Amino acid sequence: MLLTDPKLLGALAELQVERKPAVRMASWTSLGIGGTTDMLTVCERRHLGAVFHLLRAHGIRHRLLGGGTNLLVGDGELPWVALRLGRVEPTVRIEGNCVWVDAAEDLGRAITTCAKANLGGLEGLAGLPGTVGGALRMNAGAYDTEIGKLVREVVVYRAVHGRIDTLPTDQFRFQYRRACVSTCDILLGARLELVERPCREILDRIYVCNFNRRASQPLSEKSAGCVFKNPAGASAGRLIDAMGLKGFRVGGAMVSDIHANFFVNRGRATCAEMQQLIEEVRERVWSAFHIELEEEIVLWVN
Ligand code: EPU
DSSP states (O other): OOOOOHHHHHHHHHTTOEEEEEEEGGGGSTTOOOOEEEEEEEOOGGGHHHHHHHHHHTTOEEEEESSSSSEEEOSSBOSEEEEEEOOOSOSEEEETTEEEEETTSBHHHHHHHHHHTTEESOGGGTTOOSBHHHHHHTTOEETTEEHHHHEEEEEEEETTTTEEEEEEGGGSOEETTEEOOOTTEEEEEEEEEOEEOOHHHHHHHHHHHHHHHHHHSOTTSBOOSBSBOOOTTSOHHHHHHHTTOTTOEETTEEEOSSOTTBEEEOSSOOHHHHHHHHHHHHHHHHHHHOOOOOBOSEEEOO
């Protein structure tokens, strides 16, 4: 365990940081893979700087955890603590056709709240698991919707300055499945500009997206969504499928037989097995098509 020093524990308690010792990260990730570490939940955003300072002073690394839905976490005892943002009410605040959403809010719940206020635009993302913070960090996209295109301002904790800033999007770039955030910045929320349309119409669109998703993706299995980004002008899933790799497995890690860019945990897969599967598939696609696949999922293996 990394958090043992009584002084450090006392200081974290004073900052109202909730601590869960020896958490199995497998229970906090949609892939169901990951070793053990201590978990800290920070509710008061203004305490973030003090928490970072304390951890650094004790030589302890941290990783910021959202919903854990796009992550491959290492096996065994992990060399960092997992830090989470606690929910702070109100997590969704509507202003005209704009909405302020907190990073800790569940993405699906945020979309439903907006729909009830007759605000659409996020329909394609309904059904994606995870938090708003994770969706912003990864510039989540599906069915012609990309969250970054709707963002007008981001709220960021800037560790270097020790303060919370609101930045317009021209200072903050979103790319395909990635937001350009400095490693010292933490996304705390965003203002999105949505489209006014009747709630019924929004719910109908959500229904159609969910129907298509259920028909083409292994939603009932443990996965982290698409493993690889789509290479320019091609589809990673189609390339892997064309190699006949659906059902190909390394131990408990398997290429889904529904969508070839989803790798599923068929029971007790380890991170090492999943990594081996990723490398094997990447090499085979490279030898056949001379296309280098790049991971979309985020690896926290050391
Ligand atoms: N295809 C196959 N075999 C497969 C999978 C797909 O031939 O095993 C073909 C499909 O028939 C289709 C094409 O490949 O012609 C594209 O497939 P799909 O429509 O499923 O979209 P995708 O490009 O594989 C992207 C996103 C998904 C998102 C869907 C729907 C990436 C890496 N993936 O998938 O996002 O849900 O479009 O909009 O951009 C994610 O990011 O984790 C994710 C799941």
